[in-house]
Amino acid sequence: MMPLAATETLIHKGSGLQVVVGLGQSGLSAARYLTEQGYQVAITDGQSAPALAEKLPAAIKIRQFGAIDAELLQQAARIIISPGISLETQAVAAARQANIPVVSDIQLFCEACEVPIIAITGSNAKSTVTTLVGEMAADAGINVGVGGNIGVPALDLLANNDMALAVLELSSFQLETVTNLGAQVATVLNMSPDHLDRHGDMLGYHQAKHRIFQGAKSVVINREDALTRPLVADDLPRLSIGIHAPDRDQYGLITDVNGQIYLARGTERLLSADKLIIKGRHNLLNAQAALALGELTGLPIDSMLTTLQRFAGLDHRCQYIETVRGIDYFNDSKGTNIGSTIAAIKGLGAVYAAKDGKLLLILGGQGKGQQFGELAPFINQYVSQVLLIGEDSQQIEQHLRAAKLSSDVLLKQCQTLKNAFIAIQHVTSSSLSQVQAVLLSPACASFDQFSGYAARGDYFSELVTQLVTDTKADNTLG
Template identity: 85%
Template sequence: MTTLTATETLLHKGSGLQVVVGLGQSGLSVANYLTKQGYHVAVTDSQPTPALAEQLPAAVDIRQFGAIDAELLQQAARIIISPGISLDTNAVAAARRANIPVVSDIQLFCEACTVPIVAITGSNAKSTVTTLVGQMAADAGVNVGIGGNIGVPALNLLANPDMQLAVLELSSFQLETVTNLGAQVATVLNMSPDHLDRHGDMLGYHQAKHRIFQGAKSVVINREDALTRPLVADNLPRLSTGIHAPDKGHYGLITDPEGQIYLARGTERLLSADKLQIKGRHNLLNAQAALALGELAGLPLDSMLNTLQQFTGLEHRCQYVATAAGLDYFNDSKGTNIGSTMAAIEGLGAVYAPKDGKLLLILGGQGKGQQFGELTPFINKYVSQVLFIGEDAKQIEQHLRATKLSDEVALHQCQTLESAFATIQQVTISSLSQVQAVLLSPACASFDQFSGYAARGEHFSQLVSQLATDI
């Protein structure tokens, strides 16, 4: 990062107050970044004592906690809003009406970044594909920075002066305040209803996601999902992915006469699906997306295929935990919306269906305004038992019962994971049970009972381990 001269520092301080709204990890990264750039920075947060307040630079001399300070925002030359704070928050909305610019840390990053950016969003699989592309770049000898919504604030990547490529996972919350990202390659992996409590409807959600394409030099689209197609110039380089045989130069799947599935580019078979450690059709789409993004970012194909074969997936993402009492247990706690859970049910269900096996599905938590009846076709095909937990458990059951749910699917209200495990043992003890795998894929946020999806997944895994020990 460049060091400012004394004159430049004075110019920045004269450019007006920079107000950071929300003191999470991204807010802290903004405060650190802007103070190093010589700006006068203030921070406000609704929490009375934000956990990260002690880590703020001493130069941040205005700290308004306990509520988002509307008066402070009116004094700002620019507001940098954290992704967890809605633009509809009264103080923020008033500042926007006063024509005070409101941006995110991602806007600051893309304005300062001098290396190509791979930008990835979607309702599901963002973290998997971001991690995979990052690993492909690293394995190819590229000095890569991986960050954004995946855990490392994007601005922190600028501390690496040797970075050659930035791979960013971006949420709809981050994107709604980004203009002209200018990525080397951008993609919306998929679109399904999520965060409608924040965006209002699918149109608002779609518009936020598609800001990722502004200024993009190339794009990757999912042929199975029309909502991923950007309204950009037809002459822009683009690659597509899908579950069917691809056109020349694009990615897809080819099935040989013996039923073996291959990742393919045009007519070329690249890799048989059984060589991948990540399983399920959704992961075959994820693998294609990573290959297409990597190709447009200039990564060598042979190296990417080697990385693919070594990749074991992410924690809490359709992660195999253990086998206990003849049942395989899978932790998909990061499945926090119905689209993600659809993919998990279909991906795992197709593995057990040829053996006449069914899934036991654990659903529930905070529903975020979703319509859970959309899960019914997938449940009817692959699931024989559904266990409900969490705050919106009864509402989710009502949604399913209001649709054409098969009479062969049994529903159980359990409220907690502990109660769910007791129910699992009751309903699978019969020799007639078709259940061969237990899938925690809640399709909901976890904050009603846990500090986050990771804590929920870890608790599930602990209960599985305890069950395996007791047997």
């Protein structure tokens, strides 16, 4: 690492120095891209020894680690900020006050990208819809790049010289520094409280999400969620999705006299819901969103429906794991906010309610400043047991009880997933139990006990696998 004092003769205001703030995957991608474009690049990160530092191009000599270097930022011609770094960080805020441009890697991508962009955000389901749209495009024979918040940094997609379409999942953190994205089609799938510890309130969160519509050529909206509707010209091409029967040329659900549900466009029944591998009403909305986004991009409907029928969903997103002793286990560890958990409870709860069953729900982790009382009406309707784990479990219990959680719902503090599984065995062994499914949908971040939601979901799956093993052993002994 070169100390800043040694670099002062190399850099000065207006020299074109590009300073990347944060050395995660997107920061590394931006640093590599800018270096390849011939810029002088510097990087700063709060960690003293970022794990990805060894992967930086050798041409990047200015590396300020251990703190975000305020002096370095003041010498930048442009700052490229990683999504994990708040704009309110003191050094960043000072640079913005000095009118130094602060952008994200997504801004760099949209300025360089020459192919149509499908831009997808929302509080929940954006990874599922992004993946599904990407598979629909690939199955239709299109050379498609899929990236952004979903795992592949957007700038890395530019290495594919034959790319004809880009599908981007975008977070509110990425969008808050994007201007005039210019997507071929953009959507906010849904809106519910999330990241309020970063955005301050729902207004700030809403404003960040809706930057996705800037310059969009067409949009997809959710009729059930007014907060997904952009404040753009009414004559902009748009399609809507919803859980009810659709208006002419829109997407929705039609239920026949026998109770069979169909995906529909206008009065046309496209596909019976029972032909989908993914289950739950929330996934029927996801399917509609993918179809609408594909239509506005020019994908053929028959090809999209074929893809949809074989799409099995994503790991950790209402993922069916196993049935043990007559109880179905679902891993929705990606349910890291209240809106996502509500969608999972409603989507799966309705399936088991039709069979006179209830859910056992596992909640908890780091609460991110949310109001968990919003869950109470849905728990009262579809859940008979709530097991609480993690750092904010006591606060979650207080919120639920204050929100008039039904006395019919058993609530138990377990602290860890392992303890929750001990409690599950006591609950489900009772002949009086209504529980037909166990749902891990924590509505919280996982970093109090795990390295991320995937690690939490993997551990849940391991515990289910151990249950299967124990059950087989018990049967053998019996």
